[in-house]
Amino acid sequence: MLGKIIRSLALFLLVVFAVPALAQTTTDPAATTDPAATTAAATAGQVEVYAGAYILRLTNVSPRDGTFDVDMWVWFRWKGNSVNPVETFELANGIITNRLPNPQTMDGDFNYATARVQATVYHQFDVRRFPMDNHVIELEFEDANLTENQLIYIADTGTSLDPGVSVAGWDVALLEPSVKSHVYDTDYGMHATGESAAVYSRFTLPVSLERTSYGVLFKSFWISLLSVVLGLLAFLVKADDLDARFGMGVGSIFAASANSFVISDSLPQTTMVTLAEQINLIAVGVIFLSVFISIWSLRLRYKEQEDASLALDRWAMLILGVVYVALNVLVMLVDLS
Known part of the structure; x- marks a missing residue:
């Protein structure tokens, strides 16, 4: 009789202590996911696009109208076939009036595409110091369709101004290109996405206009x-x-x-x-x-x-x-x- 009681007590203790310990050692795989792996998975679909430009002309620079016209070559280099940036890029601060893309080719392991672009760009000129005013005008490139999670720009080497570029009354110089994230604080009416804002990669080309003469x-x-x-x-x-x-x-x-x-x-x-x-x-x-x-x-x-x-x-x-x-x-x- 005493032996049965001892066996029952031992079985009870086994159930109380051994089963929870076993449950703790059997962990959900999703709970142990490496954060770095999660980040990598989120950016796995992001395509890096190297972008550059060669500015041929700056014309009709009008502080009164807040506009100027630009004529330039732009190029893009990227890997993979999921994007075609030469067809989908836009000027965030202007209107492209003419786009003439050349056939896509290969540059080593990269896809390579160029386009001749004419555009009207908007800029708020600071005229407080006119006629001794200096300005930094900008060309701001974004992809019209793909967010930063899908496409990110990288400033390519070789971006420059043609030696013949001139603007009456100013000396013209190209400053350092940059890439930054630009946030649009809207979901554009797409409520199903669950996103309250859209983030796009923006490639910026700044050009300085400096008065050097009286x-x-x-x-x-x-x-x-x-x-x-x-x-x-x-x-x-x-x-x-x-x-x-x-x-x-x-x-x-x-x-x-x-x-x-x-x-x-x-x-x-x-x-x-x-x-x-x-x-x-x-x-x-x-x-x-x-x-x-x-x-x-x-x-x-x-x-x-x-x-x-x-x-x-x-x-x-x-x-x-x-x-x-x-x-x-x-x-x-x-x-x-």
Whole structure:
């Protein structure tokens, strides 16, 4: 009887302790999956595409319209047959107006394809420092169909500018190409995907436009300069010679104002006071002060204080000339916008 009790107790202990221990040693294979293996599986379908470009022309660079045109060759190198990037790439910041792909060929182990592309590209030009403004314009390439999980760009070697590329008023230089992820915070209405955002690989070609000459400054403001000079020369005319004295000053104000309208028409709408507007405001302000001082000088002559009137004219011409030059140097050296 005692032996049966001992055997029953031993069987109970075996069930209580041995079975759970056995269950712990039999682990679900999915629970022990290597995280690195999981990452590799997620990117197994990702195709690396080497991309480059040779820019032939940059034309119609328009800060006012916020656009420029580009003519270039682009190329792609990749392995496998699951993608055809030369047919599916797009400019994220522009519109391709003409695409002429060449037949696909092989470059060693890589598929190789090129296309001649003409496009209009959009860019928000910062004109606060016009006409001494520098810019970095960009060409942003993305695949129109494949997300970053399916296709990722790599900047290829050989990307460059043709030596004949020029843009009037700027020196042109190609900067370092780059690749980054661009997130579109939308599922484009495809709710079944379960993704709240789409990530695409973006290949960017930056091109710098740098002012290296004061020629544009002179061409833009020679009328304003001439208007100020004429306004100051009016001080050499006697204040009681009304037609000549005040005609020169008032005419100078209208000339400077007209020049301001012409320059503003060539720039985009902005709430900031640009360098061009600052230079024109200085010109109009100096001419207005010259007219005000002419009235003061005329009143002195009416009081028969001719010597005081002549002295006022001489000092006003000198001081206003110095102030005009100094203020222009200040706004060109210091960004007051």
